[in-house]
Amino acid sequence: MQTLAHSGSGRAIAARPAPHRPRAQVVVGALLVAIAMLAPPPTLARDAVEIINSLCVACHGLDGNPPATAFPRLGGLQAEYIEKQLLEYARGERQNPSMQPFAEGLSRIEMRALAAHYSTQRPGPGVVTNPQLVERGRQVYHEGNRETGLPACAGCHRPDGTGTPRSVFLAGQNAPYVFDQMRLFANEERTNDRGRLMRTVAARMTEEEMRAVAEYIASMR
């Protein structure tokens, strides 16, 4: 209250009877209107490219192709998938201390705009970091492991890695990122998978299988 009175805000002025000073009110009012017109209210959704340039570009690039393979490529991923991940980062349902603060600052409309932007970008060629593992990974991806009951990744993610509305697009995804995610699923640290399917699958994989399949996925185009 004290600060209000000292700042001479419109409300404090209006509360005072000042019949001989009507001009001050008009001037203050006009100023407020002018300020309101100049500065857009912060609640309005920002444009996707504007958000990306201020928040996302350093790690994911404007076209979804990140500068380092530890970060996921976003180009071509299903919009529904990207939006779901952003929402769950914000809610802490997909735990990630780096992503959470960015996601928390986004409105639902902004999340949808970002998802639409990245899903329509053309993914660049994948980066294979360990070519010797690709053939072994191809076998795991297309055949699974009958001994351990590991299903072929191709079942849900499709033979070409393009996924379905229920399973994410994988082709060309960065190997270190894919490997990290499989580890997180296996350890029950990432828990936002449909029907616990990825947690079940990853828990049946050896580290060797995870590394190999991640390299094969990176090689897919």
Next chain:
Amino acid sequence: MIQVYKKQLLWLAVLVPMVMTTLAVAERPKQPRAPGIESPDYVWNEMRGEMLQALRATGDPIRGEISFDVCAGCHGFGAEGEDDGSYPRLAGQHASVLIKQMTDVRAGRRDNPKMYPFAADHVITTQEVADIAVFLAALPVTPDNGKGPGSDLARGEELYRQDCESCHGAIGQGSGAKFYPRVSGQHYEYLLREARMIRDGERRNANPEMVEVIEDYSDADLAIVSDFMSRLPLE
């Protein structure tokens, strides 16, 4: 007062996620165990529960193909299974049989810890069970299934005509109405494995009539008759 509550809330905020995490780990999908053939009041193919619901549902083969993605990783896109019998063929099986087997796995009457996490109700709804079943029933059965060694097909046929034909049919076509599976086109190793498990009481959703018929079969008899079944002609 508010300060005191705040302290308690803080404790809750720390403890609740800890407990939830523990529960989440403990919640790994473990197949339930329902009474089966070992139980004195076991009724084979009892028309109740989810099986009855799924049988009454109208299956949609187009939706079934979409839902089948979680099965395709093992059974193959054409549901052809694996020649070595590690995964059975599902293509062309009677929808009623598929519904019975899926709901038996879901309820824990047929033990299959490998399949359970992909077929349980946190992945597939009862409607999807019906959808998948009609999708699979309409898939073509091809003659490239895994076959046995072909060492004594005459004896195999003799056993089949004597003990199996009355239920599984002259050409192994089974019966959808009676929930008897089609055995033609099935992989030899799978037929043999299941026959052994049925004889030995390990397949807990087995038909007691069948157990009685094959209880005196030797492993060699089972192999010979399975071999014959794997070579039955496809209609």
